[in-house]
């Protein structure tokens with residue numbers, strides 16, 4: 579099957595600022611980018627890498643330093659703001675002053691690129707506004723003044739306005755920034771569904787690496803050196819590209835769990851015997867204590883129950899009698915911490 583025509587393309591694009599009239603300060607580039615229908619793309623990168631600069635440039639809010647940008651096959655530079663607003667919507671992080679507008683009025687503004695010069699909403703426009711409120715779980719806020727909303731509520735309302743604008747391309751700068759975990763998950767799910775069901779191309783920047791790795795069809799990785807890498811999240815993880823983009827001293831990305839390790843294990847190896855959730859969380863707790871959990875034989879061994887409420891943990895130093903039973907991970911750790919400090923496990927736990 580031929581690949582669908584891209585909705586947005588960038589060729590040789592360099593984004594950045596001018597230090598003065600003559601001196602450009604490039605932030606990222608040259609970039610070759612394609613956004614295709616039905617795709618959710620997550621733009622990831624460390625602070626200051628240029629994610630917001632790139633999104634603003636793709637939206638036509640600031641000019642590129644060089645290169646070509648096309649929306650639906652038409653040069654972005656040749657489009658007037660109204661044409662652009664029918665093709666592309668953007669949700670920024672900046673706090674906008676919306677006066678006394680209610681939530682419904684603000685979301686209705688999303689329909690303006692589609693209405694006549696009087697801005698009167700048709701029944702279809704009203705239905706689109708209502709659908710956007712429902713999809714973003716903001717219908718209950720419809721009559722509230724936007725100025726009185728919490729940061730998270732306002733963020734969802736701005737997403738609702740972009741949904742109501744109903745453009746083929748949707749760009750969002752850190753849309754999950756102020757949301758609690760259930761709302762972050764709900765928003766990513768909504769955006770993924772929206773891309774799939776309506777054929778929109780949705781590009782969002784985020785620092786939520788876990789969620790992005792799960793939800794994104796494509797990841798655009800922008801490291802601090804401004805050289806963008808793109809691919810499916812899984813390929814970027816397996817090739818080491820993902821870890822390299824966030825490489826910092828003492829911060830290691832674990833490709834087997836898809837998370838960054840908070841603790842650099844320094845203590846002795848601990849064989850963990852068991853599987854499933856209990857083994858996973860036991861390994862996490864042991865790492866926090868400074869042990870290096872392994873499935874291989876080691877001087878130290880912990881046996882985990884088959885599941886919560888299905889038994890006890892035991893610990894054993896090779897050649898000694900098993901200690902325990904320990905009723906919980908807390909009890910297991912407590913027992914390990916009480917070992918003498920010259921003991922390998924005691925020494926590890928005292929780090």
Ligand SMILES: Nc1ncnc2c1ncn2[C@@H]1O[C@H](COP(=O)(O)OP(=O)(O)OP(=O)(O)O)[C@@H](O)[C@H]1O
Pocket residue numbers: 595605623624625626627628629630631632
């Ligand atoms: N208006 C501006 N004029 C000049 N330089 C700017 C301007 N806005 C941002 N920059 C610089 O451009 C670089 C990229 O900034 P940008 O905000 O795009 O990064 P980001 O990846 O979105 O960062 P964060 O994750 O912290 O939001 C930074 O060095 C920043 O200082």
